[in-house]
Amino acid sequence: MARKDTPEQAEFREHCRRWLGENRPAPPAVRLPEMAIEVSTEDHMGYLSDWQNKCWEAGLVGSDYPKEYGGGGNHGFLRIANQEMSKAGTPFLINVIGLGMAAPTILHHGTEEQKRLYLKPLLAAEEIWCQGFSEPGAGSDLASAQTSAVRDGDNWIINGHKVWTSLATFSKWMILLARHSNDHKYNGLTYFVAPIADTPGVTVRPLIKITGGTGFNEVLFEDVVISDNMRLDEIGKGWTVAMTTLTHERGAAEGAGSGGGAGVEERIEGLVALAKKTPRGNGTAWDDPVLRDRIIQVAIRANGLRQTMRRGRVEGLIDHPMRLPLQGKVVMTELMQDAAAIGMEIAGAASSLYIRDENAPDQGDWPLGYMNSYGMTIAAGTSEVQRNILGERVLGLAKSK
Amino acid sequence: MSQPKDFGFGEDEKLLRDSARKFLSDTLPVDKLRKLVAGDHVEAYESAVQPLGYDENLWKQIVELGWTTLAIPEEAGGAGMKVVAVAAIAEEAGRAALPSPLIPTLIATAVLCEAKSAAASSALGRIAAGEAASIAITNAQGSWEPTDTDVVASQSGNETTLSGTASFVQDARKVSFFVVSAKNSSGIGLYVVDADAPGVTIRPDQIVDLTRDQARVEFKDVVIAADKVVATDGLEALRRATPSMLVIVAADLCGAAEWQLQTTAEYAKVRTQFDHPLGFFQAVKHPIVNAMIDIDRAKSLTYAAACEIDSEQATAEVAARMAKSAASDAAAFICSRSVQLHGGIGFTWECDVHIYFKRQKHNQMLYGDGIYQRSKLGEML
């Protein structure tokens, strides 16, 4: 059965629609990037924090969180707010890592004090969060993280090197996976919420992406002192807590937790429009049957993804509960990648023109989007790792490692 | 009409599908299927006329269960169910690689339902009473365009006669009548012709697929009674029925592909090489996962298209062509991997995988493969 709104939910959906219709912000002076993790200017950050804050005040953010932590205290409202924001095409919510990963993790594993302290400013976008999991030596094999946490009375001393840390330059807090013991791979991990803004010993350095832009960072910890009440759950439980975070990360990566943003549909419409306006021989690229076939192939995949999301809620048409949900990330990100690649092929010689060139088709969005698409197929569990998970958890194939 | 979120796949459809799945897995488990269609390779491929390889008794039970009357309107003696229900049954037929005239009968039903004439209703009544039918609309070249037929209907006085040959007629030897398209003075007409009518000769093809039969059907001055003229101008009916035809075959493709997927995954669990089950190796695991993703896409698109037909969406043809394209391509991939990943055993007659492989290759091209669907879509987008 498709999920039906309860009367309260239907009323809330109406509220979201009306509010979004009336409060859609004017676009910023400079066009927003496609995703929150690409935001790199103070202007965009200010614009988007204000927007999330307004949405929070209107009850569209954190709707399912308990009231005492700054939420709306409801059930099944979060999904509705996200659906409506995505339908309305309003700007994305900036505190993605906070909303998608930190908040559910804190709610699940935090003490009462931690929940009261961290959740409200997170939901209201007063404090931005980042995720300090990956390290130079620990990516897909996250449990091999080496950043150390050494107990010192009521404090911990942190030393180490986190990489690919999105939003770190704007963040007040980091969810941090660190190692308190080398005796066990998994049980040697402990999870913290670490203050990283204006903290002695913390250095945040932007890393330049393949696109030439900033986007993520490396974060160095040198004898950074943090209090033991910033530890989440027990010592040695870091891996379990990280699993909670990662379970939510997949949803966040699909956009479920992050509101609006550029969609697959727009990408496909853009491709068809590009083909129809790009001269090729005596006609346009759309007249080329080979190119057209490839465009239609991705259009079919895009519609397939949409229908699969629909089917995922029809109990009678699913064979395994995790089979469709676990596909979302890999299907969506690879589709976006392939669509951008075809966009470049359609643009042909002009795909060489980048974002600063006034002759670049669609302001250089195709080469930019193509390069950026690798962020999505690598971050939040690479496509290869996602395939391992699908094969093992859904089809029951032997674990690869 | 707006579309239901759940594709219109509710409790009734689920019950129908579940009981069909159970019935087929009980009555036609794969070892029985193998005995039925692939017992002997010489008989299968070297007989003068290929064996029919189907269980007439099982077919009678299927008719009694009402699967052939699902989409027939209640006025004509049917159950009047939606295309999603038909798709669900077709998916189960595919999963079982069911040798029977079920699929062609469902397709003929779709065409007759669109023709909306007295002759069409009486033909639907025959199906409702248990007869099987198949459409005969394809020319010798194998064109899927409804305008292309090698059969001509001529009129002299009150009498209509058909002459010419319909090619690639599905399960021709299992049905009692054909719905034939023929060129006439006003375009393309549709006619009901009994398989045993004077002047009709069925010339069986020698085909790869072991779960079907196929034939050229020759018409030599076949006299058509007035009450067998389904439409003198039948092109529109054929066009309107096209989405259903595509969805039915797409659903069959999805069901069979799911069997191929599960069978291949199972083998990757039990077969061990280099001290690991095959599925440990990512060159095995990842293609199986890719096949699953392809199949899920095809299945979602198939039910979405069925739902669009049911809700009378003008875009149903786009949706159905997308579904058939996705299903054909998904089948092509799992066909390839199912044989390859079984290794040497997959290359043998003894391994069940070939039965599905062959049905899928046939399904893949039926009413147009992926490339064909996409070239049609190119004209529509």
Ligand SMILES: Cc1cc2nc3c(=O)[nH]c(=O)nc-3n(C[C@H](O)[C@H](O)[C@H](O)COP(=O)(O)OP(=O)(O)OC[C@H]3O[C@@H](n4cnc5c(N)ncnc54)[C@H](O)[C@@H]3O)c2cc1C
């Ligand atoms: C845009 C972007 C934003 C990011 N943001 C953050 C962030 O905010 N916080 C954070 O902590 N991290 C972040 N990351 C890091 C991300 O989680 C890692 O890059 C990712 O987990 C992969 O790790 P790695 O880069 O070390 O690659 P590796 O793990 O070294 O992988 C290299 C290649 O080997 C493949 N591979 C690895 N293991 C296997 C296996 N078992 N089977 C098959 N193939 C395998 C991978 O798929 C990949 O193709 C971000 C990354 C990107 C690109």
